[in-house]
Amino acid sequence: MKNLSKYTVIGLFMMLLGLTACGDSKSETANNKEGNSEMEKAHLEGEAEEVMLTSKQFDVLQMKVDTLRMRNMSGYIEANGQLEVPPQNEATITSVVGANVVSIEVIEGDKVNKGQTVAYLSHPNIIQKQTDYLNAYTNSQFLKKEFERQKTLYDAGVSSGANFQKAEAEYQASRSMASGLEAQLLQLNVSASGVRNGTIYQRVALRSPIEGFVQKVEVKTGQYVEPQTDLFEIVNTHHVHADLMVFEKDVYKVKKGQKVLFKVQSVPGKELTAEIYSISKTFEQNPKALHVHAEIENKEGNLIPGMYIKGRILTNNDMTTALPESAIAKDGDRSYVFVVENEDKNWNFVPVEITKGIQDGEWIVVNFLTDQESNTKYAYNNAYYLMAEMKKGESEEEGH
Structure with missing residues (x-):
């Protein structure tokens, strides 16, 4: 019994050691977890x-x-529209007489200056106008001399007043006819002085009335065109602006000088700014809205009239x-x-x-x-x- 008690005591002692070690291990594990948690927290909250x-x-x-x-980010109204240019910055080129297109000098997208030739036309009608003018001018010069001769005779009391008055009327009529034909040649861009010197031009130039870019070419070489037919469209995009439509319910909020922010697809990822300079005084009926015109402040990219825009008109300055x-x-x-x-x-x-x-x-x-x-x-x-x-x-x- 004593030996048994001895072994029993040893066993109990060993068990106590094991429990103590286990407890220390658990305590260490808990401490490690707590330490790791503190480190992670410090990592997140630190630098x-x-x-x-x-x-x-x-x-x-x-x-x-x-x-x-x-x-x-607040205090605005949404408004959509498109890019436009003032009427004086758009031009349509036509012919004043029926003629054939013998040469086209530009293509769509070309930049042209005011007075630059965009095409040449030719037709017997153009030649006929030049010969008509030359005949009228020559006849006018002859009748001018006759008028001056009759005036001299009338002043001297040699010729009757009837002869003088007839010569004056014939001269004035011939001069008017020559002036009218000269004006027609000017519309055709034909030099009247050159015709008077005996030059007959086989073809005439069509010239651009404004500076800008060729937007449309609506003819082909050799095509016969009737008078007043649209042949070319020229647009000066320097004055392109935002034309927005504001609905009736929002009209009272819009004033000159307000800022506009808008986007166009030709300038992706970029917001353009503009300032309202004109507000229409009449409503469009479908939809019932006013035109609001805004000058673009940071023009960039390819801004072409007719492009759709989506914008916001800022009605206050809370930034x-x-x-x-x-x-x-x-x-x-x-x-x-x-x-x-x-x-x-x-x-x-x-x-x-x-x-x-x-x-x-x-x-x-x-x-x-x-x-x-x-x-x-x-x-x-x-x-x-x-x-x-x-x-x-x-x-x-x-x-x-």
């Missing part, structure tokens, strides 16, 4: 991670960076900080934007936490949790890509 892109990566991703902008939706990334229930720094041809992107406000289209009001310098630049796109790259970098570090 921010960053993403680095090389110049090549920056270009391939077509990154856009800019300083923070102030934007009107706030905003960024495009593509500049904001979420991580859990938090939102971030990326501050940009350029160093040695590399680009560093550091996340900065924000809170989001109202959204207008692709723009979102952003509120920073910390003060930001006015010259700080931000990534305006690919925020989710940058967040994913940052997370991937964290995972790789944890694996090591």
